[in-house]
Amino acid sequence: EAGVTQSPTHLIKTRGQQATLRCSPISGHTSVYWYQQALGLGLQFLLWYDEGEERNRGNFPPRFSGRQFPNYSSELNVNALELEDSALYLCASSSPGLSYEQYFGPGTRLTVT
Amino acid sequence: AQSVAQPEDQVNVAEGNPLTVKCTYSVSGNPYLFWYVQYPNRGLQFLLKYITGDNLVKGSYGFEAEFNKSQTSFHLKKPSALVSDSALYFCAVRDIGSGAGSYQLTFGKGTKLSVIP
Numbered sequence: 168e169a170g171v172t173q174s175p176t177h178l179i180k181t182r183g184q185q186a187t188l189r190c191s192p193i194s195g196h197t198s199v200y201w202y203q204q205a206l207g208l209g210l211q212f213l214l215w216y217d218e219g220e221e222r223n224r225g226n227f228p229p230r231f232s233g234r235q236f237p238n239y240s241s242e243l244n245v246n247a248l249e250l251e252d253s254a255l256y257l258c259a260s261s262s263p264g265l266s267y268e269q270y271f272g273p274g275t276r277l278t279v280t
Numbered sequence: 281a282q283s284v285a286q287p288e289d290q291v292n293v294a295e296g297n298p299l300t301v302k303c304t305y306s307v308s309g310n311p312y313l314f315w316y317v318q319y320p321n322r323g324l325q326f327l328l329k330y331i332t333g334d335n336l337v338k339g340s341y342g343f344e345a346e347f348n349k350s351q352t353s354f355h356l357k358k359p360s361a362l363v364s365d366s367a368l369y370f371c372a373v374r375d376i377g378s379g380a381g382s383y384q385l386t387f388g389k390g391t392k393l394s395v396i397p
Contacts, residue, residue, distance in 0.1 A: 171323075173323075200384055200385075207389075209370070209387050209388060209389035210324075210372075210385075210387040212384040212385070212386070215384050223384060225384070257323055257324065259324075267312045267314075267329070267374055269385060271316070271324040271325070271326075272323050273322055273323040274323050276321075
């Protein structure tokens, strides 16, 4: 069974640009979660999508947004990039009824210069 | 609100010795508790979880954790450490009593485990 996949592996942007990160969940999983892992800050919850809807978001500004597609894959968009957005962005997925078991992808390393 | 504390940024242990990585949590209801491990430049790998039942939970790679409700702790343990166990360990909690808004996990800041040969 294929795990959670994320693309790209690395992304380098300049301040003010937009970044788009992608996530494909495990087959059969309908929920996707996005987390930011910034140096020294641990993992911070960003967004949760389930069945195509945004169910909850963490304490991040509106320039962090995303969506979930009919095939349950997901996209995270970060607009007006700032230097402090540099981090590892992790995507996780879970199956219906087992939302507490989250399986993580390898992450996308976003560097903002 | 739910929170997790990992009081040690780093734990050093000699190979073959027992290891403990500490975690305490705070939730308003009953917790689901998890340990994940992260190797350099990798995503998180699931180690073990406590949902209900026996307070001693066994997980992958010989790790185990003990749920202690009175001390609100969920420390990760292994009887004999391996050099390959060196990694970053995260404790996470989900408060099952807080409704849909609590489906995401709240993570501690991580503990770097170094096993010395």
